[in-house]
Amino acid sequence: MSETLINQSVSPVMSTYQRFPITLVKGKGSYVWDDAGRKFLDYTSGIATCNLGHVPEHVRQKLRNQLDQLWHCSNLYEIPAQNELAALLVEHSCFDQVFFCNSGAEGNEAAIKLAKKYAKDQGNPERSEIITFQQSFHGRTGTTMAATAQEKIHKGFTPLTPGFRYLPYNEMSFLDQVHNGKTAAVLLELIQGEGGVNKAEQEWIETLYNICKKEDILFMVDEVQTGMGRTGTLFAYEQFGIEPDVMTLAKGLGSGFPIGAMLAKTHPAASFQPGTHGSTFGGNPLAASAGIATMEVLLRDGILQQVHSSSLWLIDQLHTLIREEEMVKEIRGLGMLIGIELNIGASAVIEAFRKKGVLVLSAGANVLRILPPLTTTKQELELFIQLFEEVITEVESVAL
Numbered sequence: 248m249s250e251t252l253i254n255q256s257v258s259p260v261m262s263t264y265q266r267f268p269i270t271l272v273k274g275k276g277s278y279v280w281d282d283a284g285r286k287f288l289d290y291t292s293g294i295a296t297c298n299l300g301h302v303p304e305h306v307r308q309k310l311r312n313q314l315d316q317l318w319h320c321s322n323l324y325e326i327p328a329q330n331e332l333a334a335l336l337v338e339h340s341c342f343d344q345v346f347f348c349n350s351g352a353e354g355n356e357a358a359i360k361l362a363k364k365y366a367k368d369q370g371n372p373e374r375s376e377i378i379t380f381q382q383s384f385h386g387r388t389g390t391t392m393a394a395t396a397q398e399k400i401h402k403g404f405t406p407l408t409p410g411f412r413y414l415p416y417n418e419m420s421f422l423d424q425v426h427n428g429k430t431a432a433v434l435l436e437l438i439q440g441e442g443g444v445n446k447a448e449q450e451w452i453e454t455l456y457n458i459c460k461k462e463d464i465l466f467m468v469d470e471v472q473t474g475m476g477r478t479g480t481l482f483a484y485e486q487f488g489i490e491p492d493v494m495t496l497a498k499g500l501g502s503g504f505p506i507g508a509m510l511a512k513t514h515p516a517a518s519f520q521p522g523t524h525g526s527t528f529g530g531n532p533l534a535a536s537a538g539i540a541t542m543e544v545l546l547r548d549g550i551l552q553q554v555h556s557s558s559l560w561l562i563d564q565l566h567t568l569i570r571e572e573e574m575v576k577e578i579r580g581l582g583m584l585i586g587i588e589l590n591i592g593a594s595a596v597i598e599a600f601r602k603k604g605v606l607v608l609s610a611g612a613n614v615l616r617i618l619p620p621l622t623t624t625k626q627e628l629e630l631f632i633q634l635f636e637e638v639i640t641e642v643e644s645v646a647l
């Protein structure tokens with residue numbers, strides 16, 4: 248009996264998330280409102296998902312139009328919106344073909360499957376491993392969890408899917424292990440999001456890239472978090488002077504409507520043929536419409552230029568602020584993906600921000616992760632800096 252009583256107080260939703268005590272019910276632009284009517288500056292963007300801010304008008308209109316036409320049809324029929332989104336992505340990237348799915352993990356699953364099949368199609372069946380990097384994050388499915396080189400993510404879920412080899416990120420001395428006769432592909436984030444906002448060093452990326460090119464090892468970038476304008480270019484790889492073979496997208500692709508994608512150059516893409524991979528919902532008319540509208544806004548409204556200048560201003564202001572602050576160790580990132588490494592736990596700072604009406608995230612225990620919408624205004628950025636100064640002073644007086 249007592250167990251029944253206890254169960255009545257347990258949420259019917261499984262407790263896979265440590266939730267903040269806020270219930271958000273409305274969003275517009277850079278702001279969200281909770282059920283008590285409190286307004287928050289949302290510098291989490293739903294974890295780099297609402298890149299155009301909340302309820303962006305053009306995406307809303309496009310979704311509404313599609314809502315009156317056709318929500319879903321299976322991938323056994325032609326889907327014009329999906330073709331249109333694929334064409335837009337291909338036109339504005341170095342890739343030739345797109346596979347659509349519903350999430351980042353599924354995009355990476357598709358990439359991993361493609362890499363394995365490509366190696367076999369090339370007559371290299373012994374190349375069955377994929378190299379990933381420490382502190383990476385690639386998803387929570389069985390295989391993408393195994394691709395994620397973080398012990399805390401694996402804990403309790405062994406045996407893991409085999410076939411992954413982990414190397415240290417940004418460490419030149421380990422790169423000779425990439426070419427070992429067993430490697431089908433490398434999969435990496437150019438800026439590790441969940442793992443602490445760690446940016447890949449140019450020289451390291453170039454060396455890794457050249458090894459892959461030389462040995463026909465697929466160079467696959469996980470741009471689930473860095474893609475869709477987040478770093479100031481449509482895709483982060485553009486800033487590293489490389490052309491990956493495969494790229495995955497999700498978070499910002501539908502402005503909050505769930506959609507993921509795996510893009511590939513012609514040579515690996517040819518390894519996917521009818522029957523090799525698929526998805527029921529992937530790129531359905533509603534999801535594809537959200538993607539088209541998101542791409543249209545990103546391409547036409549000078550947003551990427553704005554991300555670039557906002558980022559320079561924000562990072563400069565943060566550097567000015569921290570000159571006097573002992574609490575901040577380092578500021579890093581690119582575009583509107585900014586990490587502030589602290590000498591104390593990030594949770595106290597997040598809490599202090601929340602009390603002032605600002606939502607920010609962490610990336611690991613000590614890194615504050617700031618993800619403003621790409622459309623955030625100068626005034627909002629100024630407000631953020633002003634509040635950051637207040638928060639730091641408050642938290643520092645308690646912590647140090």
Ligand SMILES: *Cc1c(COP(=O)(O)O)cnc(C)c1O
Pocket residue numbers: 349350351352353355384385386387436440441469470471472473497498
């Ligand atoms: C969020 C994220 C994923 C996982 O995406 P889901 O949609 O949650 O499956 C994968 N890779 C990176 C880099 C991410 O940031």
